[in-house]
Amino acid sequence: MSTAPHPATGARARLAGLISDAMDGQIPAAEILAAPRGTLTELGVTSLALLRLADTLEEEYGVELDLADPSFYQETIDSLAARLDDDREPDE
Numbered sequence: 001m002s003t004a005p006h007p008a009t010g011a012r013a014r015l016a017g018l019i020s021d022a023m024d025g026q027i028p029a030a031e032i033l034a035a036p037r038g039t040l041t042e043l044g045v046t047s048l049a050l051l052r053l054a055d056t057l058e059e060e061y062g063v064e065l066d067l068a069d070p071s072f073y074q075e076t077i078d079s080l081a082a083r084l085d086d087d088r089e090p091d092e
Contacts, residue, residue: 011081018060019045019077022053032077039074057084 016029027044035043040050050073054065061084065072
């Protein structure tokens with residue numbers, strides 16, 4: 001059994017904080033991190049919070065998220081962290 005941290009642990013923690021902020025703290029980041037691997041909507045993230053989250057992610061990570069894409073609403077914290085990591089432009 002490996003004791004190495006999940007490769008996206010830092011990204012997951014940051015993302016959980018952003019999700020919590022988008023929800024005005026209604027769901028603490030620790031609860032989001034401890035939740036089963038459900039989608040954001042299954043975690044209780046509202047449509048308004050998803051809009052706030054998308055704006056924050058676009059600003060902070062420099063990615064463009066298509067809110068008309070139904071897959072965005074089915075993201076898990078892990079899949080979203082991986083997507084952000086894949087989409088992030090390298091530092092110059």
